[in-house]
Amino acid sequence: xxxxxxxxxxxxxxxxxxxxxxxxxxxxxxxxxxxxxxxxxxxxxxxxxxxxxxxxxxxxxxxx
Numbered sequence: 001x002x003x004x005x006x007x008x009x010x011x012x013x014x015x016x017x018x019x020x021x022x023x024x025x026x027x028x029x030x031x032x033x034x035x036x037x038x039x040x041x042x043x044x045x046x047x048x049x050x051x052x053x054x055x056x057x058x059x060x061x062x063x064x
Contacts, residue, residue, distance in 0.1 A: 013052070
């Protein structure tokens with residue numbers, strides 16, 4: 001089981017870099033840099049540098 005800090009899901013992030021195995025993002029408010037390692041490979045075209053994204057809490061299940 002993975003544990004997450006709840007506050008990371010309340011922040012907006014800017015994409016710094018995207019590769020097939022990593023997504024590097026930086027929090028707009030905190031300035032914290034995170035490296036996300038997805039379960040499936042990413043397409044860099046979906047995450048261009050500068051794109052704003054929000055993270056969703058995987059323990060909360062799918063959004064309807």
